[in-house]
Amino acid sequence: MEKTAKPDLNGQQPASSPPVSGGDSQQVYEALRKSEERYRELVEHANSIILRWDRSGIITFFNEYAQNFFGFSEQEIIGQHVVGTIVPENESTGRDLRPLMDHICTHPEEHRYNINENITKNGRRVWIAWTNKLLTDEQGEPIGVLSIGSDITKQRLLEEELRQAQKMQAIGELAGGIAHDFNNMIHGIAGFAEVIHQTTVDSKIAEYASQILTTAHHAAELTKQLLTFARKGAYRLSDCNTHDIVLDVCTMLERTIDRKIQVRQFLDAARPHVKGDSAQLKSALLNLAINAKDAMPSGGTLTFSTRNVEVTEPVSISDFQIAPGHYLLINVTDSGTGMTEEVRQRIFEPFFTTKASGRGAGLGLAAVYGTTHLHKGAIQCRSSAGEGSSFDLYLPAIRERGKHRQQKAPTEITERPVRMMIVDDEAIVRSYSKTLFEMHGHQVDTFASAQEAIEYYRGNHQVIDLVLLDMIMPQMDGQQLFVELKRINPDIKALLATGYSVESKVQDIVADGILDCVKKPFTYDQLQRKISALMRDGHLPLTPPATSQ
16 A cells, blocks of 8 residues: 655645656655654754644644643644634734734745744743744745744843833933922922012911912922932931831821721731831832722722842842842732733833822822832832732841930020022022022022132132032032032032932032032021031031121
């Protein structure tokens, strides 16, 4: 009985050989059979997905690796359409994949290499890089496609994480720049409202000025959240007990949120102390809690838990990178409405919100994101629509709590007018500062540029008590200007005014010799307290310079 050869991967019968006789015929046949077996064995056991499908998209060959990868047996997959088995009708990106197979056959040049999302038998989404070869009959008409694929899911996820990190960095830079400029505007609005409030004798006008001040302070809180997201907010690190912070947050929530929401705590961390800013950490947990509350309009459970974890090698969590060491893990979980994957990927972006207009500025979780970066930690969110949300906050743990120093009660001193130089490129800040400070008896000289300030200081530094420098200025920033002024007068007394206040930068500035930093927007009382403290600590003399005019 004559044996019939199986079709090759091109879907065609092996070409007929010219007739041969006797033993030669048997040898040729045996050679062809062995060659085909080796070829088929190579294909079947290749470490790549190999399949063939016909012009209609029906699978006609599916190698062993493909069967193991996708979870379909040969009997299950042969004869099935590609779309609906290993190719979903729609990618998670929203792209419609139903026309893909026809498009590959009709436009093969465009699809020699393509990447698309695939799906396994158990529903897992994967990304495959495909190389496609169009198969044709003897007349050159397309009869199907041979596709060879490689799993690039991990690579795709890493690329997506990198893009997300780059996007968040770019948004952070933009947010920081906006917040800085906005702070200067708020500074001027609040400053002149303060001038009006202090000079008017009309009670109604005083009330209006007070309302302007209150609104300006609320606006300043928004910029503070933006700066926190941009990792340029003011913060002070100290040893703090996160269990105390969680207890304070839970106590506050139990008094303020809907009684239908049950607040639970499981504080199991043996080492709950971290090096951090307790105010910012408390604000971060409150923002997470408020977000959870809004996701449970009909009530539910809000749970805070802590435990210690050890990281043995550098690891990536979302778009955060954390070093090996001991960490405190704070988990905040709610039983609320949850989020879709599209929403979850955007929750830390500033101004992104799913709440109705007027119910939120979209800065709460952005501030949490910034606080996490400032504390060299990491945060990740797990959530599904209808299944609640869970946030894991990782913070570097410390072994023991630092000892608090007892602070001496401030000594009362007699304030005196000072002669001050103010250098700021914003005209409204210069105008407000001169008007308000001179109302209280101080003498103020203002300058818009570093060069003007240097020229003036060179001839008048003997009579200048204090220099107030803006941190961010064109050509030369406040820190650089301070270095130039210090060359003129090594005993210069200066403060730095800034909307930014990154801890490492502040330490560098103080090391240069600047006495302190003042965070914008500041009021007259806040600056006066700084001046009084400088006098009390001996940085400024209690009497004016002898040459003062």
